[in-house]
Amino acid sequence: MKTNHKSAIGIRQSSPRHLSPMAREDRLTFWCFLSPWIIGFVLFGAGPIIASIFLSFTDYSLFNRPNWVGLDNYRELFRDPLIWKSLGNTLFYVIFVVPLSTAGSCLLAVLLNQKVHGIPVWRTIFYLPTIVSGVAMGVLWRWIFNPEVGLINTLLSPLFKLFAIDNPQWLLDPVLAKPAYIFMSLWAIGGGMIIFLAALQGIPKDLYEAAEIDGAGPVRQFFNITLPMLSPVILFSFTMGTIGSFQIFAQAYVMSGRGPDNATLFYVMYLFDQAFRYFRMGYGAAMAWVLFAIVLMVTVIKFKVAKRWVYYEGEV
Amino acid sequence: MSEKASLPQRVITYTLLICLASAMLLPFLWLLRSSLCDEATVIKEIESVADFIPPVLHWENFPNVLKAIPLLMYLKNTVFIAICVIIGSVLSSSLCAYAFTFCHVPYRRHLFYCVLATVMLPGVVTMIPGFILFRELGWIDSFRPLIVPAFFGSAFAIFLFRQFFLGLPVSLIEAARIDGATPLQIYRLIVLPMSRPVIVTVSLFSFVGCWNDFMGPLIFLNSKENWTLQLGLNSFRGEIVDQTNLLMACSVIILIPVIVAFFCLQRYFIRGANMSGVKG
Structure with a gap:
């Protein structure tokens, strides 16, 4: 022994x-x-x-033997204006969606973790949207954003009449199409909420009891106990959110395709088109590698910064 | 947290919850409404609140959808795939996460980053060569390409398990080791029983992932009798361009089993979370 x-x-x-x-x-x-x-x-x-x-590094197209073309695919990539357009669209989407949805799901979980009546009902309501699949979600939201008879414009029409403005065209408008996607994505924050809630319930109650004895109010308890204990989950939510948002595809494909003036041409969608519509497998593979490099860079930076603010109970 | 929150605090909490819940539910009510309209009503402009409820509820939309496409067959396929994937990912991913959390091995952190990096790889990178591999194995148009990879651990689930394991008391595991427990015993008798919340969470995510997976089935399943619900809905979308009401009815049918399943899992989830051994 x-x-x-x-x-x-x-x-x-x-x-x-x-x-x-x-x-x-x-x-x-x-x-x-x-x-x-x-x-x-x-x-x-x-x-x-x-x-x-x-x-x-090849010109493979599913039907031919792959021929070595060196860096041609990568060279073309930097000259392709649609690559830059789609990358810009994707970055715009990621920058807004990730922080907003992380904050949103954390807030929801904290709200629910209070002594609220009927937690199962609330939880199910908030989780419900994440159950809606890629295809069904695209189908539903395309219908919601319909400029003439969609839900959004129906609800807001008194407002539009008051200020005498025309119905916004949402997915058909180059400026509003991306915000529409961001709005739609925030509907599905319940998935993150579930993880936050599991983490909240894992926080030992005696920490709060001790804090209360020491005279800390709810706000201080939140910032000094809840937030540090949740920090690994926040990092998790940020990391997975970034990775997922960079790859937005299914909903966009169903909802608006490339959109007006390519406003909703997201990177993976363009990649899919190149690979499976034009069968340019080689070019598609090169595009995928560029995306991988970008996502990896963002994540490494995030983990470096995270060392300063993430707290692990179990780590020595 | 205090035993009973103050009144203003509770008012704020409930107001926020009700507002957010309405925002979450409205699209569903919209979906339900659209699924109960006839073809003409569904595309008619709504002028008053009363118009939200269709004058005649067309319940026959649902049997009509079931008559149009074999949804029950798609459901059976989807559920089978989902159950296999849940079993596979919970077993394999928790083992891997155990290794990353409790085994002190040089460079394990770097290796963990490697595991994480695989999530960041856009699925499209491995999709084409993966397709060729499964075709060589003769697995195309079977469920195997969708199920088998789950038994080799998913980075997403490993990450979840590891995050949870990091919060477990290391002293408990060290004590068990000193008492001579083998790693498999520690894993089975100490770590897993304390991990109910994360197991349910991972199962939940695997299930929803399978249910929602569109690309995978699209690539690997050809014949209609192997199709999942997603493929069914998608083909239906192509077939009935003008009948939004039937499309919405089909979405409603697809949603109902998941909502019921989630309500059942809900109880497990809370019980598991409360019973977690973190406190002891």
Whole structure:
């Protein structure tokens, strides 16, 4: 027992050559437990990824043998005005949607975590929108944004009449199309809310009891206990939100396609068109790699900054 | 948190909740309304509040949709895929997350970033070569390309599990190790029982992910008898361009089972969250 205890403490100091039994067991466990992911990664991740690097240097079109074209795809990419347009559209969308939806889902979870009556009902109401699938969501919101008989314009029509302005065309208007998407995305903050709520319920109650004894009010409790305890989840929400928003596709495809003046031509949509409409697999692969580089950069920066404000209870 | 919130605080809370809930529910009411209209009413402008309720409720829209497309078959396929994916992702992802959280191994943090990076890879990058791989295996037009990858851990679920495990008391796990418990015992008897909330959360997300997946089935399933609800709805969308009411009725039918399932899971979710061992 005693020697075991010593080695448990010594895990981090031991040199690789003289591994303690526990450190050795750790390594074995680590690789065994991780093996499903490693095998899966090789089969469904790395293999296809390497293949797509190769593809991005070719003119492969599904029907021909891939010919090596060097950097041609990447060169074309920088000259393609629609790439810049779609990248701009996507960035605009990401910059608004990610912070707004993270803040929104956190606020909702905190609201629900108070001693509110009928929590299951509230929770289901807020979660409901995330259940609506890509296709159904696109179908529904296209209908909601309908300029003549849609829900939004029907509700706002007294306002429009008061100020004597025409019905906004939403998805048909180059300026309003993207805000319409942002609005639609905020409808589905319930998914993030569920995670925040799980985290809130995991916060030990005695922390709040102790704070109360020390005379901290609800506001101080929120900023000094709730927020730090939630910080890993906030980071999570930000990270996944960014990654997901950069890849907006299904709803956009159903709702407005490229939109007026390509206003809703999002990056992955353009990529899909290039790869599966024009069968330019090589060009599509190159586009995908550029997107990957951008998303990776944003995330690395986020994690670097996160070290300053994220608090992990379990980490030493 | 105080036992009973003050009155103004409660008024603010409930007002906010009601406003937000109405904003969330209105599109659904709109959907329901549209699904109960006839073809002419659905595209008529609404002039007064009374117009929101269609003069005649056309319930026959629902049987009409079921007659038009084999929704029950699509439902069966979707549920089968979803159950397999839930089992696969909970088992494999929790094991991987255990490794990343509790095994002290050099460079595990870097390896974890590698796992995370796979989420950031746009699905389109692996889609084309993935399709070729599954075709070589002869798996096209079967559920296998949609199910099998779930048994190899998903980065999203690993991230969730790890975030949760990081909040578990390390001392408890260390104590079990000192008492001679094997990693598999610790995983099965200590970590998993404390992880109910995150297991339910991961299951929930897997389920919704499967239900909503459009691209995957679109690429891998060809014959109609293998189609999922998504493909059914999409093809229906193409077939009936002018009948918004039937399209909305179809969406309503697709939504109802998930809403019921979520109501049932809800209780599990709360119970699991309350029973989590974080406190002890």
